[in-house]
Amino acid sequence: MAYFRSTYTFSITGTTRTFHHRWFMGGRIYECDACSNSCDMRAAYSQHWQPVAACAHGTSNSNRTLCSAEQREQLQTIATRHVDTFMLCNEQGNAAHPKEFLIDAGVNAVPQLLRLLFHGAARLRLRLSFYTRPYNGADLLFNSSELVIQHHLDIAECVDMLFLMLLEKIEAYMYARCPAHAEEYCVKRIRLHVQRETYTEGEKTSMVNAVLPLQYGVKYAASVPAQVISDKTIAAATLYCFRTCARTHEIYAVPYQLGKCRSGAENDRQPWDTVGRDAQFIMLQNIDGQLQQLFEITNLQRFLRTDTGVCVHTCTQCHQNFTHRTKLLIHKSLDCGRGFEVLRLASNYSEIYKNCLPMRCDNYKWPLFGIIEE
Numbered sequence: 001m002a003y004f005r006s007t008y009t010f011s012i013t014g015t016t017r018t019f020h021h022r023w024f025m026g027g028r029i030y031e032c033d034a035c036s037n038s039c040d041m042r043a044a045y046s047q048h049w050q051p052v053a054a055c056a057h058g059t060s061n062s063n064r065t066l067c068s069a070e071q072r073e074q075l076q077t078i079a080t081r082h083v084d085t086f087m088l089c090n091e092q093g094n095a096a097h098p099k100e101f102l103i104d105a106g107v108n109a110v111p112q113l114l115r116l117l118f119h120g121a122a123r124l125r126l127r128l129s130f131y132t133r134p135y136n137g138a139d140l141l142f143n144s145s146e147l148v149i150q151h152h153l154d155i156a157e158c159v160d161m162l163f164l165m166l167l168e169k170i171e172a173y174m175y176a177r178c179p180a181h182a183e184e185y186c187v188k189r190i191r192l193h194v195q196r197e198t199y200t201e202g203e204k205t206s207m208v209n210a211v212l213p214l215q216y217g218v219k220y221a222a223s224v225p226a227q228v229i230s231d232k233t234i235a236a237a238t239l240y241c242f243r244t245c246a247r248t249h250e251i252y253a254v255p256y257q258l259g260k261c262r263s264g265a266e267n268d269r270q271p272w273d274t275v276g277r278d279a280q281f282i283m284l285q286n287i288d289g290q291l292q293q294l295f296e297i298t299n300l301q302r303f304l305r306t307d308t309g310v311c312v313h314t315c316t317q318c319h320q321n322f323t324h325r326t327k328l329l330i331h332k333s334l335d336c337g338r339g340f341e342v343l344r345l346a347s348n349y350s351e352i353y354k355n356c357l358p359m360r361c362d363n364y365k366w367p368l369f370g371i372i373e374e
Contacts, residue, residue: 005306006252008035017041018050022250025042045255049241053286056203070117077357078117078370079196085371086113088190102187103346104145104365108165110192111155113359113368118152118287121196125149128162129191131345132170134179135305138347139188140173142166147330154215156249161330165337173342174252210284210293213242214326215251221303222282222295229294237279240297253282253304 005024010017021035039047077083088155090101110128117124126149130142144166149158174182214221238259244251259278282298297303312321313328318336322328331337357370 006248006250008252008254012041015041017048019045019254021245023245023250032245032247034080035243044257046241046257049243049254049256072119074357074359074370075116075119079120081357081372082307083357083370083372084193084195085373086192086194087353087356087369087371088113088192089367089369090186090188090190101366102163102167105190109366109368110159111188113192114149114155114159114194115152115287117196118149118155120198122199123148123150123197125195125197126158126162127193128166129193130166130170130187131189131191132187133172133186135178135184137178138168139345139349140147141343141345142170142173143341143343145334145337147334150211151213153251157214157326158330162334165331165334165340169337169342175182207307212282212284212295213251214329215256216242216253216282216303218325218329219299219302219305221299222297225294225296233279234281234294237281239281239283239294241283241285252306256283 006021007024008019008021010019012018016038017040018038019036023030023032037048045328088105101286114124114126126147128144132142134140144162147158149155170187171182173323174185182192210224211217216222236259237257238255239257240253241256242251243254259280280300280301281294282297283291284293284295286292312323313330314321315324315328315336317332320331320336322331334340352368353371355372355374357372359368359370
């Protein structure tokens with residue numbers, strides 16, 4: 001996943017307030033056409049993000065539901081039949097573009113499936129397997145180790161890192177076995193083993209295990225409040241919520257509520273100079289947009305600052321370099337790929353599943369099935 005440096009502004013024309021998102025890449029400034037929206041200038045800033053759940057899905061269409069009735073029915077079947085294995089197939093893939101399947105699976109199909117599975121779940125435990133057909137020889141099966149995804153906004157980055165590490169293993173194996181045709185391989189199927197962990201009764205009542213998305217957790221600029229927050233404090237505080245750009249898939253924090261001005265001018269300060277100088281919180285929400293937890297922002301500048309990717313972060317175990325700490329964290333949680341494995345399948349190897357649940361998500365180009373075990 002690429003990283004972008006973003007800014008946003010609000011402009012007022014007549015009685016309308018408009019949100020503008022801009023992002024920087026390669027020294028150029030781009031006006032984002034996916035995040036712009038407008039509301040009455042007197043409305044609360046939260047009106048820009050209604051329903052807030054749309055932000056979690058990375059769409060600017062505020063009327064779009066995150067989980068349709070058909071998908072809810074599929075989730076119910078997945079839960080009652082204990083489906084934890086899914087197969088994305090490329091059996092009819094275009095031989096002229098062997099990487100098209102991988103690109104679309106990593107960007108669209110796999111993240112969409114995981115977002116669907118995150119409904120009603122506290123975290124996901126994910127393993128990926130690539131059924132790979134080399135230039136000449138028997139099919140190979142490349143398996144990843146388990147990765148725990150604790151926040152739904154981390155899905156895209158975790159999938160991106162898993163795909164990257166699996167492809168590095170495949171290419172290293174191909175160059176070692178058949179260097180002349182190392183890049184001539186095709187991934188025919190992707191198997192996902194996903195365990196959905198639901199909240200315990202204690203977590204439902206306290207939510208003490210809610211976590212920030214990785215991109216914000218690594219900044220160490222917010223923490224769970226030490227005591228219960230009163231309604232009066234919340235009403236006077238500045239609140240932020242997360243938004244995902246539908247173009248860059250970048251996560252950034254936007255104002256949801258501006259703190260109230262203190263009464264009177266203290267020390268000759270103007271009222272606007274006191275806005276938001278009290279408590280500041282970031283709202284953690286589940287994938288349905290429901291409030292889970294308020295984290296107190298302890299260092300606002302550090303929290304809102306975009307990671308520029310200038311620094312190099314080195315893994316102390318394998319000495320691989322990363323320009324972003326989140327990539328390093330995911331890499332380390334996968335133990336540098338040491339738990340990955342490759343299996344050579346017999347020439348007559350086949351898998352037959354009698355009971356399959358056809359899955360439906362947006363813009364699927366490839367058949368996807370849930371495997372129902374007897």
